[in-house]
Amino acid sequence: MIAYSPYLLEGLGVTIALSLCSILLSVALGLVAASARLSRSPWLQRLAVGYTTIARGIPDLVLMMLLYFGGQVLLNWLGALTGLWSYVVLNQFIAGVLAIGFIFGAYMSETFRGAYLSIPRGMIEAGISVGMTRTKLFSRIIWPQLVRYALPGFTNIWLTLMKSTALVSVIGLEDIVYSGSAAGRATRQPFDFMLVALFAYLALTILSDVGLRVLERRYTRGVVRGVGA
């Protein structure tokens, strides 16, 4: 078991890196989709609704395999058609980030939309009336409150996302699940090594749970609650 610990730690590193990259992509996609949904253009709204419907309907493993196997062919077909690039290999890490980011972006957009709608209109109007520019309005009034209202949803999405990264082991990325089951096969101790992987995830969950709760307390500082204060 100890002999395999560097290999397992490497796998854990991949899991963490993959989770962080995916959450960044999903936040970006979520912000874009939420603002499209909140925009006045009916086409943008329809596009955003279509995106959330598809992303929440496709199981993550299906999308991941479609992107990994299908995306490869599509890329090379496009390359051959346009002559811009020759044979390329889509690696598992990118396929994983794209698939997970795409799916969780849809959940993120719903969280952001709900959070934006929770910001009292009067505050935004107050910002406009004191002559704030759009960027200043966003950075001083909208963003801090968006974070506060979106944090509970964000925490849930992050916890789910982290567990979803386990699926990349199926397309062959050497994350903690992959290294755990490989080590388990090699030593004929699959139970012990999978248990290590299980507790690694549990530790990540507990850490994020505690960390994000501290952050939540920081952002809700100064909020007077009507109930339970």
Added chain:
Amino acid sequence: MSGLVDAIRAFSTNSSPLDFWLVFQNWGLFWTGLQNTLILLVVSLTVGGVIAVPLAIVRATRAPVLNPLAYGFIYLIRGTPLLVQLYIIYYGLGQFEAVRNSPAWMVLKDPWWCALIAFSISTSAYTAEIFRAAIVDTPRGEVEAAIAAGMSGGLAMRRIILPSAFRRALLAYGNEVIFNLQTTTLASTVTVIDVLGAARLLNNNYYLAAEGFLTAAVIYIAIVLIITRIFRALERRFFRHLQQS
């Protein structure tokens, strides 16, 4: 007529970027997959639901000794990936000779049963938390009315609190069903032929990149839409008294 069919087939194999004819020819494979997916979904939801109710009651009533145990179980299941849980059951348990020699091995060596066990345990934990929240949210007046009518704790739970809680849990439970459908795709990682398993088989057999997965995606989205419809109908039925006419 056959000329048209031949033309479609020729177009599908030679010119179309996606060989849809091949998918159509292999519909039997996807039909098997669909049956497995739906059976796994329905049975795991049923078993999970049955386990979830006592768990939720224990959590909601903060029963001594049992509540921390239930909470630990739920936290462990919800805090770790289902894939790892499935691997532990399917690949892991065989490590122990005692398990291999026990009668339970008949079930545990079969990937289909392992998938069913893992899915049932997983959905029971998520469902228990949904039910717990719904039980805790029972209006105080309903509980007081039950006590005033002379109901015992168990009777009030059975006749008043649970029916009212199930109704409140409906929305969140609908999401859990959809979530559970998506997690059944993990069955394909332990060689069960569900819809995704059928897709992987088709792609492997014909050396295809996308056709099988696209078909699977369409099937899953269709099932999600049907589940959404069903829950919307249920909502209309159970929340009729709250609707404005």
